[in-house]
Amino acid sequence: MKTPVLRAIHLVFFLFYPIQSNSEANCKLWKELDLTVVHKEGDVILAGMFPIHSKGIDQELNFRNQPDQRKCWGFNMRVFRWSQAMIFFIEEINRNPTLLPNITLGYRLYDTCGLIALSLRTALSVVSQPMKRSSSEMCSSPSIPIIIGDSGSTLSMAISRLLNLFHIPLVSYFASCACLSNKHQFPYFFRTIPSxxxxxxxxxxxxxxxxxxxxxxxxxxxxxxxxxxxxxxxxxxxxxxxxxxxxxxxxxxxxxxxxxxxxxxxxxxxxxxxxxxxxxxxxxxxxxxxxxxxxxxxxxxxxxxxxxxxxxxxxxxxxxxxxxxxxxxRAEIPGLKHFLDSIQPLADPYNVFAREFWETQFQCTLNTSLPTSSTMDPVNYSHSCTGMERMQDTQSIFNDVSQLRVTYNMYKAVYTVAHALHNLLLCQREHRSALTQQCPDIHNLQPWQVIEVLRKVNYTNMFGDLIYFDENGDxxxxxxxxxxxxxxxxxxxxxxxxxxxxxxxxxxxxxxxxxxxIVWHGGTNKVPVSVCSASCPPGYRKVRLEGQPVCCYDCMLCAEGSISNTTDQAECLLCPEDFWSNKHRNYCVPKEIEFLSYLEAFGMVLAAIAILGAVAAISVGVVFFRHRDTPLVRANNSELSFLLLISLTLCFICALTFLGQPSHWACPLRRISFGLTFALCLSCLLSKTLVVLIAFKSTLPGNNTARWFRPPQQRLGVFICSLLQGGVCIAWLTTASPYPVKNTWLYRDRIILECHLGSVVYFCCVLGYIGCLAAFCFILAFLARKLPDNFNEAKFITFSMLIFCAVWITFIPAYVSSPGKFTVAVEIFAILASSYGVLLCIFAPKCYIIIFMPEKNSKKYLMTQK
Known part of the structure; x- marks a missing residue:
């Protein structure tokens, strides 16, 4: 089915050009639709289409009368220069002995007036050249195998669709629309301007x-x-x-x-x-x-x-x-300036557009009977001119050759066509015996025969540019x-x-x-800014505004732990696990590593208290050693007392192992030293309590229990109780030893270095065993609390166990709820508090008597007290 455009084209074609009957013996001269055609004969004729007048008037076609000649206005000197340049390039090629030798190029230049209808009309004029009458033989005239034009993309599209029907290639010098690269719609379109x-x-x-x-x-x-x-x-x-x-x-x-x-x-x-x-x-x-x-x-x-x-x-x-x-x-084309300045309005071949240009340029009227181009409103100037005025004395867009850009495209178009024809000429010379099959006759050239050779053109022009067409003709x-x-x-x-x-x-x-x-608007060298929203600096991310384009947004500071290190980032980047965002959120910094250190104030205080406790325990031991022969020391089982003081000293020193950076050797040392020293301490207290009970029970008639709990048995009991804890600790070390870990889940901005228990079960066993010893010791001491005061330290053990148990019972929830390094601080506090409780409750009264009341530290005094 034919499209409306094609139907209109066919209608116009048959209206203007009636079909000749076969009975006609002689050719009939078809009427020339375009009287204002600049032409020159040659062996091969090139057609050029230019909007020399920038505006045209569409005519109403009533299909009853022949259409009038075109009416245009707005003479465009720049486009007229392009048309003159085409003439200059063709003449230059004709003078070139190496390009198309013995072949003369002719031309026919048309004015399309920038209207689609007039462009189609011009294309029809090109397709159907007027035939010359001949009385003896069939009429003939050189066909036009190729058209150079038009300047506008819309015009070129319309013309190309028409020329497709006749397989005539169109080479445009200024139609840059990307749609023209569609080879399905425009198979014979080529251009020298980029798409x-x-x-x-x-x-x-x-x-x-x-x-x-x-x-x-x-x-x-x-x-x-x-x-x-x-x-x-x-x-x-x-x-x-x-x-x-x-x-x-x-x-x-x-x-x-x-x-x-x-x-x-x-x-x-x-x-x-x-x-x-x-x-x-x-x-x-x-x-x-x-x-x-x-x-x-x-x-x-x-x-x-x-x-x-x-x-x-x-x-x-x-x-x-x-x-x-x-x-x-752009290019500097030699000789073109001289050619443009040498234009003559009445020269041969006659150029009707040159006359109009001359009258426009010099604001005069040429008095001659030669035809003029059709314009809507002819201008009658007040004075006349002869056509001999000097173009060299004027300056206009026409003879300004400082920016030969479109003109350079015209140069490439004309020379590309010439090189294509030259390749045909070389082919003809090499294959003289088979012109019709391989190489068409350049003197009788048909348009479709130029297409293939035009597609294969590839040469370097005088300006060093490589000229060729891609698969789309671009x-x-x-x-x-x-x-x-x-x-x-x-x-x-x-x-x-x-x-x-x-x-x-x-x-x-x-x-x-x-x-x-570059000099920007207003004469400044600073690049202008054109944004919907100011760029988000590093540290911020873009937040799109609902209902607005993506370039319109707000800037929001990145969340903690994420950064943006470039401008206008859509999303913030999370820092690696061991890193954290800085204050400005524009780069990641290593996380602060936190642990209870000796160098911080809190750590120094705890270390000082632990050392003071160890010194106190040693001092008590010195006092007891110096008064080891006194009744008070001997009456309270001096051997167990010294062993208890040693264990208390180790408990205080044990607290120091919890300070400092956790390591693979420090973490097991903390747990093992804690379990063993406290087990030893409580074992000694348990033995002292049993000694008190057995000592007073043995005074009853017929009771020989005391002989089963003499010093060797006491030492054995302490050893066995401690050995049990040691067995648990060894199993803990060998199966699931404590190890250092980086706690990154408690705080997002810093890393807590802490010791993992390794095995919660073993930790509970160690702590539970100590609790059992403390509870058993407390029960026995409580039962012995009413024995005579002078030889009874059960009530002091009871007080010490009350403090011990209270400390460790409150330790459990405090340990669980304390964050970070304060967990370690709670554990150290529990160790020191329980150790100080035992030391003060058991040894403080005795030291007070030994030092400040020596009169009470006598056998006579002890024997006389009830």
Missing amino acids: DVNQANALARLVKHFGWTWVGTVGADDAYGRTGIDLFTAAVTQLGVCVSYRIIIPKLPTQQQLQDIVRTIRDSSAHVLVAFAIEEDIKPVVDEIVLQNVTGKQWVASEAWVTSTLISTKENFPSLSGTIGFAIR PVGSYDIVNWQKGGDDVPVQYITVGRFDSSLPKGQQLVLNQNK
């Missing part, structure tokens, strides 16, 4: 490079503008940049539409805007920007207008200063990065090249910038 895919990616990389995360986009209402914005938005979004607004400029905007567009640009918080539009479309917006005196915006231009002298005027510069963008490669994406800087009186704006982008290079080398050369 906008490259430009969109390059612009996205540029925006990301300068840290702009909040930008606006402006595009023309055509394939170039819409596709360019869509490609840029897709590319820049992948880099984490958000688009604040998307503006489409109508082709014929009203004043209200222009005001709305400028209001959006002015009121947006985005200080950077990217504009995809040709100069004719962006100019009304720029004019309104200047009219409303909108400044403070950094413009990023596409290649279509970044070097446009129509936009970069002295009046526009205050609003557009610092504009940066990608421009297609060249390498290569751009200059141009910055608008203030010029002098003659040149209000200078286009300074500050970098380059080349898609053929590795990704990390594609974008090259000399940032020191």
Whole structure:
């Protein structure tokens, strides 16, 4: 089924060009639709399509009358220069003896007026060249195997779809829309300007490079503008940049539409805007920007207008200063300046557009009967001119060759076609016997025969650039990065090249910038800022605002134990287990290691108390040793007393092992020393209690118990009781010895070095055995509390066991609930408190009597007391 567009094309084609009947003997001259055609004959004719007039008027086709000649207005000197450049390049090739020798290139140049309808009409004129009448043989004329044009992407799309029907290749010099790379829709389209895919990616990389995360986009209402914005938005979004607004400029905007567009640009918080539009479309917006005196915006231009002298005027510069963008490669083309300055409006072959240019340039009217180009409103100037005026004395966009960028693309287009034809000529010379199969006749060339050789073109031009087409008919994406800087009186704006982008290079080398050369909007060297939210510094993470783009967010300080070490991190990173975040949350520091040390004040106090207890126990032992022959010492079993003092001394020293950094030898030493010393201490107390009981029981008639509990038996009892605890400790050491651990779960910001019990069961056995000894000792001492005072120390043992049991009963909940190093402090406190309790309760009264009341330390006194 035919599409509406194709049906319209066919209808127009058959309306304008009626089918010839087979009965006609002679050729009939078809009417030329375009009278304003610049042409020159040759062996091979190249067609060129240019929007020399930037505006055109669509005509209403009523299918009853032949359509009028086209009506256009707005003579574009820049585009006219492109058309003249094509003539210059063709003439240059014709003079070149090595390229296409003995072959003369001709040309036909058309004005498309920038309208799709007129572009299609022009394409039909190219396809159906007017035939010349011949009385004796069939009519013939050189066919046009290839067309160079058009400048606009939308126009090129329409033309290419039409030319697909006739298999005619189209080589564009300025149509950069990425949609034209679709070989299913445009199989015969080629171009010498890079695809906008490259430009969109390059612009996205540029925006990301300068840290702009909040930008606006402006595009023309055509394939170039819409596709360019869509490609840029897709590319820049992948880099984490958000688009604040998307503006489409109508082709014929009203004043209200222009005001709305400028209001959006002015009121947006985005200080950077990217504009995809040709100069004719962006100019009304720029004019309104200047009219409303909108400044403070950094413009990023596409290649279509970044070097446009129509936009970069002295009046526009205050609003557009610092504009940066990608421009297609430029070149200095020798001889072109002289050729442009040598243009003559009445020269042969006659160029109707040259006449209009001459009248526009010199503001005069040429008095001649030669035809002129059709314009909507012909201008009648007040004075006439002869056509002999000097172009060298004028300066205009036409003869300004300082920024030959599109013109350089035209150079590449013409020379690429010439090289393709040259390859056909070489093939023809090598295979003269089989022209029809392998090499077509260049003098009778058909369009479809050029396509394959055009796809395989590969040469290096005089400027050192390698020219070839990829599988999509596109060249390498290569751009200059141009910055608008203030010029002098003659040149209000200078286009300074500050970098380059080349898609053929590795990704990390594609974008090259000399940032020191860039002058930003307002004449500053400081890169402008364009963000929706200020960057989150290290130590903070981004928190997205609900309903807002991803670039709009709040900054939240990272939680303890996590950091962010770069700007704009979405999530904070957890520190490793042995590290913690610093105060600013921007890097991890080793966690503070905590243990009860000798060097801290609390540890020093506990160590001093333990040493004082050991000194006290030793001092008591010295006192007892010096008075060992006194009745008080002898009456209280001096051997067990000395053994008890030794064990108490070891208990005090045992407390010191709990201070300092836990290690593989310190942890077992703590537990074993604690269990053994306290077992020895309680064994001695148990023996002393039994001695008291047995001593008084033996005084009863017929009781011989005392002979079974003499000093050897007492020592054996202490040894057996201690041996049992030693057996448990040995089993503990051999099966599940205590070991040091890093406690990272109690506190998140620091590590507690502590000793793991190894086996809770063995720890409970050791502690339970000590508890049993203490309880048994307490019961026996309690039973002996009412024996005569002088020889009875059972009541002192009872008090000491009360203190001992009270301390260790309260120790259990305190031990469990105390955090970190305070667990060790509680254990040390329990050891010292119970040791001091035994020492003071049992030995303090005796030492007081020995030292301060020696009269009571006599046998007579002891015997006389009841």
